[in-house]
Amino acid sequence: MKVGVPTEIKVDEYRVAMTPAGVRELVEAGHEVFVQQGAGNGSAIPDEAYVKQGAKILPDAAAVFGEAEMIVKVKEPQPVEVAMLEPRHLLFTYLHLAADVELTHGLAKTGATCIAYETVEDRNGRLPLLAPMSEVAGKIATQAGAFMLEKPLGGRGILLGGVPGVAAANVLVIGGGVVGYHAAQVAIGMGATVTVFDRSIDRLRDLDVAFDGRADTLYASTLAIEELLPSADLVVGAVLVVGAKAPHVVTRKQLSLMKPQAVLVDVSIDQGGCFETSKPTTHTSPTYEVDGITHYCVANMPGAVPITSTYALTNATLPYTIDLANHGAAAFLAKSPGHRLGLNVANGQVTYEAVAAVAGVPYVTPEEALGL
Incomplete structure (x- = not known):
């Protein structure tokens, strides 16, 4: 051929x-x-x-x-x-x-x-050709989010891991699949306070074991997410419905619950985005602001590390x-x-x-x- x-x-x-x-x-x-x-x-x-x-x-x-x-x-x-x-x-x-x-x-x-x-899909229902880029995108999501939290980039001016005597940033990861796991792993490594949401109890059990108690895991109900948004400095959207548009897990109305200049990173943007206010951006112009919240929605995140x-x-x-x-x-x-x-x-x-x-x-x- x-x-x-x-x-x-x-x-x-x-x-x-x-x-x-x-x-x-x-x-x-x-x-x-x-x-x-x-x-x-x-x-x-x-x-x-x-x-x-x-x-x-x-x-x-x-x-x-x-x-x-x-x-x-x-x-x-x-x-x-x-x-x-x-x-x-x-x-x-x-x-x-x-x-x-x-x-x-x-x-x-x-x-x-x-x-x-x-x-x-492979025989176990996994996505072997999506997984490697999900791994990269998950790591970049936290890395980029930490950068966008810096004041000159429009963020709140908070260091993800904090320092002795000053609290670390609160990171919410919505979706506990490959992207979410790697996003949380990097956030934990940087010293942040991390919560991971998912709708699979089995997956939450796996994450509990993988993170060895270094992150909280919560069932991804609308109320649970809404209750933690006011404390969030960085929210990573890592929701995947295979082959379909991603559902909205944070609405525009809920942005009003968040801290000014908090950061949303939408890794689901290739599938339409999991935040209601998401729209695709590029590495050249990666962010925009809606209601005082910074959005990072680059549609080809792994392209930054080719x-x-x-x-x-x-x-x-x-x-x-x-x-x-x-x-x-x-x-x-x-x-x-x-x-x-x-x-x-x-x-x-x-x-x-x-x-x-x-x-x-x-x-x-x-x-x-x-x-x-």
Whole structure:
């Protein structure tokens, strides 16, 4: 199969979807790899490193899309990239379509087969291709939140871990999954007073053991969150409903309960955001203020640390990329229900139920869409 790796063009995105190691594995398996010139520069991977492992460097995205049968990316395709997709293409990338109805309709019109990293599940119902970026985003969330609490950045002027004689900041983490765990872990490490919310009692038990009593865990009822908002200096939103829009766990009305210049970090922004007042921002302009509360809602947080993120992501995606190249989409999706959950759009139809509901189009099963 001919595999194409274009340069990521989303604002402030520096990751790349394949490393030279990935090129080597694909070439040795008998495939051709086409990499856009400069695609790896943001992750400190020069073109020569790809060439050395057997890739062919092409001058622009149009050439990559023109040559390739499978397009491997990091972020969802931007409008100019959607325009280059054809029915013959297999697209493998993060899509987050529940938060982008326009992109959903755009991809359907291309006729391409689109598999989303974030909805592929393993046999245990986990999300193996989302997990590495969730780990990075969770760590960045606390790191960024601590920075935004500094007065020159518009924050309250409080040090997350405090000092002897001065109390540490109060950090609320709403959602105890991979993002929430890593956000809380960093906050604990920085010396903050941490509370983690989740709606799974089993998960809260796991977190109690993992944190060894260094963080409080609470069931994520609306009232429990509301009662702790007045004491919060930093709130990290780490809510995930797989493939669907995130629910709002903090409303605009509830912002009035919070301290002036407290900080909200919304890691769920790719899925529409879990705070009512959230809207996507960029690394260049990461924050805005609503009712005196600082909001940090960068839609590609891991893109700020591309060397770490690129290698973490490609370690996870490479086996799936090789599988797709070796066997094609139909055989890949036929492997398991978890593989089929990765398919979001195919042959002009939406094949992920939660995305179809948001987009207002009929849901078609992967089996029907591809005739599996």
